[in-house]
Amino acid sequence: MNMISDALARVKPSASMNISAIALEKKAAGVDIIPMSAGEPDFDTPDHIKEAAKRALDAGKTKYTAVDGVPELKKAIADKFKRENDLDVDPSNCFVATGGKQIIYNALVASLNPGDEAVIPAPFWVSYPEMVRLTGATPIILETSAETEFKITPAQLEQSINANTKWLLLNSPSNPSGAVYNKEELEALADVLRKHPNVLILMDDIYEHLTYGKTFYTMAQIAPDLADRVLTMNGVSKAYSMTGWRIGYCTGPEWLIKAMRKLQGQSTSNPCSIAQWASVEALNGDQTFLDDWRKAFIERRDHLVARLNKIDGLECLTPDGAFYVYPSCEGLLGKTTAGGRKLNNDEDVVMALLEEQDVATVHGAAYGVSPHFRISYAVSMENIDKACDRFEAFVAGLT
Numbered sequence: 001m002n003m004i005s006d007a008l009a010r011v012k013p014s015a016s017m018n019i020s021a022i023a024l025e026k027k028a029a030g031v032d033i034i035p036m037s038a039g040e041p042d043f044d045t046p047d048h049i050k051e052a053a054k055r056a057l058d059a060g061k062t063k064y065t066a067v068d069g070v071p072e073l074k075k076a077i078a079d080k081f082k083r084e085n086d087l088d089v090d091p092s093n094c095f096v097a098t099g100g101k102q103i104i105y106n107a108l109v110a111s112l113n114p115g116d117e118a119v120i121p122a123p124f125w126v127s128y129p130e131m132v133r134l135t136g137a138t139p140i141i142l143e144t145s146a147e148t149e150f151k152i153t154p155a156q157l158e159q160s161i162n163a164n165t166k167w168l169l170l171n172s173p174s175n176p177s178g179a180v181y182n183k184e185e186l187e188a189l190a191d192v193l194r195k196h197p198n199v200l201i202l203m204d205d206i207y208e209h210l211t212y213g214k215t216f217y218t219m220a221q222i223a224p225d226l227a228d229r230v231l232t233m234n235g236v237s238k239a240y241s242m243t244g245w246r247i248g249y250c251t252g253p254e255w256l257i258k259a260m261r262k263l264q265g266q267s268t269s270n271p272c273s274i275a276q277w278a279s280v281e282a283l284n285g286d287q288t289f290l291d292d293w294r295k296a297f298i299e300r301r302d303h304l305v306a307r308l309n310k311i312d313g314l315e316c317l318t319p320d321g322a323f324y325v326y327p328s329c330e331g332l333l334g335k336t337t338a339g340g341r342k343l344n345n346d347e348d349v350v351m352a353l354l355e356e357q358d359v360a361t362v363h364g365a366a367y368g369v370s371p372h373f374r375i376s377y378a379v380s381m382e383n384i385d386k387a388c389d390r391f392e393a394f395v396a397g398l399t
Helices: 015-028 047-058 071-085 100-111 127-134 154-160 183-194 224-229 254-265 273-284 289-308 346-357 381-396
Strands: 094-097 117-122 138-143 165-171 200-204 230-235 248-251 373-376
Touching: 015 346, 047 273, 071 094, 071 230, 071 248, 071 273, 094 100, 094 254, 100 127, 100 165, 100 200, 100 230, 100 248, 100 254, 117 127, 127 138, 127 165, 138 154, 154 183, 165 183, 183 224, 200 224, 224 230, 289 381, 346 373, 346 381
Parallel strands: 117 138, 117 165, 165 200, 200 230
Antiparallel strands: 094 248, 230 248
16 A cells, blocks of 8 residues: 655655665675765864854753754854855844755745746756655756856846746755856856746755855846745854764745744744854854865866866866856767666766765756766865776776
């Protein structure tokens, strides 16, 4: 008997998590796997943040907190938005959840109904369309390509909006492409959105601090007149290497924050108390380590892109942010691997790399743009070189 709900039946499993799980199983079995599928920095959480968590433990801060975060963290969030994004935000209108994923989930579940539509540029983070489908609403996918640097145009956005449009979901820097919208590009999209007051804007800024040679901007910053319908989302996972601490945060329209608080109060309640106190230190404390991390990511990115572009059948742009590259593998399709697998699409390429070369990546179809695949360079330079050696061997064995 199938007892699964209709809502859950509409949703596909996370491709990136599935492949990362296979990689972990291989590693546990003693396989020399190179994990380039997970979206997390390989750096440790900085010591001053870990020390703050220890102090919180010693002080007995292990009880329930307010559903949407301790006042000290909400003030730190408001201060961060003012300091880094020029947003005047009251702490009472800041919200904390168990990771950025829950922020997005709460916002969509609290606001979408069947018949609503959410506009999502592709390539997209794998969970966006699935969360929309879970609500009964419809994701409207806007395709991009390497020729447009994987960014949508104002004309595309204009054509996608109708009376049913409820949200635009915009991620910059992008997972998986690393694309960054500059100020002028955001202003051009804002000009379109001004004509459509029914559309809410979700800005997923989780990779804000991982931009390389470009100034970061968020929508409410460059279009303050739209702030009353912008949800600005961020978190500590990527910038502070705190993926396992599970803290995301946001600010937005008061009615939406109130609705998200109601939903969280009847689902998970508050995020981890100790992780919240660590996040206060992350936002308020020393930020200089980020310069070293960015420098390391730039070196890894440039090295990886250079090596990939020397391999026949692969083409890769140099991204401006995040820690992913998104190469095209179109030149490999139609060929057969040394292990006998026919490469009909990017998923075949990714699975063959995983099974025959023990390199974990994620196929582009999961992100809405094929034939590409996502490679995380949040790994050591040694592993990047080993992976590229295996990519070369893989391609050399194709017939």
